[in-house]
Amino acid sequence: MTRSIPVFLLSGIALATPVAAQEVPAAPSDLSAASAASAQSTEGLSEAADAGADVVVTANRAATPIDRVGQAVTVLDTAEITRRQSVLVADLLRQTPGVSITRNGGPGTLAGVNIRGADADQTVALIDGIKINDPSSPGGGFDFGTLLVGNIARIEVLRGAQSVLWGSQAIGGVVNLITRQPTDDLRVNARAEGGWHDTGQGYANVSGKMGPVLASFGGGYYRTDGISAYDGGAERDGYRNYGANGSLGIALTPTLSVDVRGFYSNGRTHIDGFPAPNYTFADTPEFADTEQWTGYAGANLALFDGRLRNRIGYAHTQTNRENYDPTDGTTVETFRGRGRNDRVEYQGIVDLGRIAQGTFGAEREVSRSTTSSYGFGSPRGRARLFSVYGQLAVTPIAGLTATGGVRHDDHNVFGGETTFSGSGVYSPNDGATTIRASYSEGFKTPTLYQLQSEYGNLALNPERSKGWDAGITQRALDGALEASATWFHRNSRDLITFISCDTPLTGICVDRPFGTYDNVARARAQGLEFALALKPVEAFTVSASYTYLETKNRSAGDPNQGNRLARRPDHSVTVNADYRWTFGLETGATLTSVGNSFNDAGNLRRLQGYVLADLRAALPITDNLSVYGRVENVFNERYQTVADYGQPGRAAYAGVRIRY
Template sequence: MTKFFLLLSAAAIAAPAHSQTSPDSDAPEVVVTATRAAQPLSEIGQAVTVIDRAEIERRQTTVLSDLLATTPGVTVTRNGTVGALTSVRIRGAEADQTLVVIDGVRVNDPSSTGGGFNFGNLLSSSVERIEVLRGPNSVPWGSQAIGGVVNIITAAPTEGVQARANAEYGYADSVFASAGVSGKSGPVSGSLTGGYLRTDGISSATSGTERDGYRQYGATGRVGVEFAPGIGLDLRGYFADSRVAIDGFPAPDYVFADTPEYSKTREAYGYAGLHANLADGRFNNRVAFTIADINRDNYDPSFGNDPSFIGRGRSERYEYQGDFRPLDQVRVVAGVEREDSRFNDGFTFADTGITSVYGQLIVKPLDVLTITGGVRNDDHDDFGSHTTFGANAALALRTGTTVRASYGEGFKAPTLYQLFSDYGNRDLDPETARNFDIGVEQAFLGNRARVGVTYFNRRTRNQIDFRDCSPSELTTPGSICANRPFGVYDNVARAEADGVEFTLALRPVDALTLTANYSYIDTENRSVGDDFGNDLARRPKQTASVNADYRFAFGLSVGGTVTVVGDSFDDVGNTTRLDGYALAGVRAELPICERFAVYGRVDNLTDTRYETIAGYGNYGRAAYGGVRLRLK
C-alpha cells in the first residue's frame, strides 16, 4: 500500500482524478440490470457501478477488461497478450459465474468447459454503457449470475444524424480504429458502428521472445421502427472476428514456451423484439427472440492445417416480459423464457433446454423507500426444477444519505460439457449461492462529493469441479467414476467470500474530478480435503484504484489512473504465490477545433513487471496516440 500512495501522488501531479460516475449531476442515474427494467439507481438496493461512453473515451480505453479491472469488487486475469483468454471475477466468484449480456443477449459460451465468457475479445468500439451488478441476481437473469452481471449496451440511435470516429497508433505496432453513425427519420431509427484492432502484442509466455499478435474486426448495429406511439420493432446485431497467437507446451520438454499456435473466434449475437407500451406507459410489454453463436478454432501449424480443436456453441432464447404499474407506488415486472442451447467440440454433440418463469414486485410505501422482492423457477430438461429468491431495499433520504440492503440467490446450471462430454456427469446438481450485503452512501458539499461503503457475504454450494477417480472407484458398480480413468465432473466444491468495498467521488470544482475505490475480499475454500481453508486461486484480498482528470480553460484535459492489486495464489493448494503490483498511467486530450481532437496516453508508466497468472507475461510501459472526430 506504500507503493500505492506513492503512485497516487505521481498521478495527482500529472492530473487530478475523474470517476466512473460523476458526483455532480442533477439527472437521476437510470439502470436496467437490477430488474431488467429501467429504474432510478436511488431505488435499487443492490450494488451497481455504471460506466458511460464519456468515461470510456476519457480513459482512452481499447480493451474493456482494462476498465473493468478498476471497478470495485472486480479482478481480471489474462493469459498474456491482448486478445488472449481474459477472465473477470466479481467479489471473488469464479470467472464462469459472471453473466455477460450484450444488448439483451446472454453471450456466455455454451461450448466452453464452464460456460464462461472470454472478455479478451470485447473491445470498446461500439460500447455506449456498461452496468456492473455485484452479487447474485438470478431472479431476473437466471443461470450464471452467481458472482454478478456485466451488462454491455452498445450505441443506440439518436435524434438527428450524429457520427464519430477515432484512430490511434502505438506500442507493438498497434492500430485501433472505430467509426459510428446514428440517426432517426420519422418512425425509423438506426445506428451502425465498426471497429478494427491489430497489434504485434507481447509474448504470452514470460520465458518467450516471440510476440503473440492479435487482430479483430467487428461491427454492431441497431434498427428501430415505431408502427404507432409506444408500439414498435427492435433489431440489434453484434459481430466480431478475432485471431490471436498463443503459446503452448512444445515437445520434448512440454514446458510453457513460444509456439506457432493460434486461435480464431467468430461471435455473432442477435436480438429481434416487439414492444407495446400501453395505458400511457403503465403496461409495457416485450417479446423477443435472441441468438448467440460462437465458433472457436485452435490451430497448431506444426501438426498441419486442420484445427487441433474446435468449439461450436449456440443458444436461442424466446422471452416475454411485462412491466405493469397498477398504482404509482406499485410495480410488477414478470416474464417467461425458453432457452435452447447446444455445443459441438468435434467429438461430442449435445443440446439441452431450460424453461423459466419469474416475477418481481417493486413497492414504494414512502417516497424515499423502495422495496423489491422476486422469485424465479427454472425447469431444466436434464437436472429438473430449481427455485430462486431475492429481495432488496433502498432508502434514499433527502439528507443525501442512501442506505441499501439486499439478499440474493444465484444458481448456475451444469454446462453441456459438464453433463455430456467424456468427463460428464448427468446427475450433477446446479451450483448455488446465497449473498447478503448492506451499504450506505453519503452525498455532501452540494452533491459534489460522495462516499460509500458496502459489506457483503456470499456462500457457494455444490460447485462443480473436475476430480480424479481413485482406482477403487473405477471398478465400483454404480459409481460415477466407473470406467472413468481420466476423471469426472462432480459437485465437490464449496466456497465463501466476504468483504468490504469503499468508494469515493469528488468534484470540488467543475474542472476537476476524482474517484477512488478500495476492495477487501476474503475468499476461502470450504471444500472437504487438503485444500480446506485455503484462499481461492487468483483472488487478491486487496485491490484499489484512483482516477483523476482535470480540464483547463483552453480545452486541454489531463488525467491519471493508479491501480493496486495485492498478493494472491495461482493454485488451489496455495503453493505458488503471485506478488502484488501497482500500475500507473497518464493521459491527455487536446481539442483542435469543435469537432476534432488529438489524444495520447502512457500505460504502466513505471514499467512494472507482474503476473496475474503464473508463467504468463503482461505489458510493460506502452505509449499510444490518436485522433478523435465528432459530427453532429
C-alpha cells in the same frame, strides 16, 4: 440464512444497513414514468445511454433511476469510457469495485472476470441485454480477452447474485455492455489511433432517425504485434480483430414498435503452448480464431394507456472457436468448438397504481455445443431451460423503495430450481444519506460439457449461492463529495469440480476411467467495497475505490479446505484523477494497485501484487475534432495474473476523434 430473509427485507428495509447512493429520490407518482422501458428494448437502451450514470437498466431489467436500486451497481457512461481511453473492456472492469481480472498474456488472450470472489464462469456477460456466455466452453463462461471497447458506449456492472432476473450463472454478478444506440438527431463518432508494437485501431458509428425508423450502425478494426504470452518468451503473440454493431427501432404505431439488433466480432490471437519434446510452456507459432454472433429481434406493445408494457423477443448467440498449430509446416487444427444459444422470451412491466410496479416474464432457452480435439469429437451437447420470474417494486413514500422477486427454472436434465431476492434503498434526507441492502440467491446450471461430454455426469445438480450486502452512501458539500461503503457476504455450495478416477472404478467413477465431474465443493467470499468521488472545483475530479476480499475453500474433506481461492487478490485500489485546463486540455492519471494472491488451490505458488500507473491527455482542436494520447504502465511494472503468462509493459499511443 433462510428463505424468510427476502420478506424481512421488504418489511423492514428502512432499518437495514446499506450500499451506494446517487440522486435525490423522486416522488412515488413518478415511478412508472421513470422506469418505462425494458432493458432489452431499443428505447430502454437509448434512454440509459443518454442518461449518464443516473439511470440503470440491468438491475431491474428496465430503465430505472439509480436512487431506486437496492443492489450495488457501477456505471461507466460514454463520457467516462471516452475519458479513460482504454482499448480492452477488461482494463476498464479491473478499475471497478469488487472486480478482479485474470489474463493469459496480452490483448486477445483468454481473460476472466471475477466479481466479489466468484468464479469467472459465474459472471453473466450481456451485449445490449442479451446473454453472450459460450455454451461450448467447459465452464460455460465468456472470454473477455477478445472484447474491445470499440463502439461500446456504456458498461453496467451489477455486483452480487442476480439469478432472479438474469438466470443461470449470475452468482457473482452481471456485466452489461451497451453499444452505441440510435439517436433522434444525426450523429457521427469516429476515432483512429496507433502506437506501441505496431498497434493500430479505427472505429466509426453513425446514428439517426428517418421518419419512424431509428438506426445506429458501426464497425471497426484493431491489430497489434503484442507481447509473448509465455512470460519467458521472445516471440510476440499478436492479435487482430474486426467487428460490427447495428441497432434498429421501428415505431409502427404510437404503442407498437419493433427492434432488430446485431453484434459481430472476429478475432485471431497468437498463443503459446507446450511443444514437443519437453512439453513445457514455451513459445509456439499456434494461433486461435474466435468468431462471435449476437442477434435479436423483438416487438414492444404498450396497453392500457402505457400502464402495461409488453416485450416479446428472440435472441440468438453463437461462438465459433478454432485453434491451429503450424509448427511442422502444415497447419493442423488442434481444437474446434461451436456453442449456440437460442432464447425466446416474454417480459411485462405493469404499473400497479402510483406506488408499485411489477416486472414478470418467461423464457425458453436451448443451448447446443460441439467440441473436438485433433479431429476427435466429444458427444454433441444439448439442453433446454424454461424459466418464469416475477418482481415487485414498491415506493410507498419518497426516498424508500423495496423490491422482492422470485424465479423458477426447469431444466430438462436436473429438474427445477427456485431462487429468491429482496432489496431496499432508503434516504431520510433527500439523498444526502442513502442506505441500501439486498439479499440474493444465485444458481448456475451444469454446462453441456460437464453433463454430456466423455467426462460428463448427468446426475449433477446446479451450483447454488446465498448472499447479502449492506452499505451506506453519504453526500456532502453540495454534491462535491460522495463516499460509500458496502459489506458483502456469500456462501456457495454444490460447486462442480473435476474428479480424478483411480482403479478400481467404483461409484461415480464407473465407466469413467479418465475422471468426471461432481458437486463436491463449497466456498465463502466476503469483504468490503469502498468508493469516493471528489470534485473540489468544476475542472478537477477524483474518484477512488478500494476492495478488501476474503475467500475460503469450505469443501469438507478437501485437502485444500481452509485455503484461499486461487487468483483472488485480497486487496485492490484504483484512483482516477482528471483535470480540465482553461484552454480545453484534459489531463488525467489512473493508479491501480492489486494485492497478492495464489495461483493454485493448494496455495503453494504466490502471485505477487503489482502497481500500474497510466497517464492520458486529450485536446480539442475544433468543436468536432480532438487529439488524444496516453502512456500505459508508466513504470514498466512486471507482473502476472496467471503464473508464467506475461503482461504488457510500458506502452504509448496517440489518436484522433471526430464527432458530429
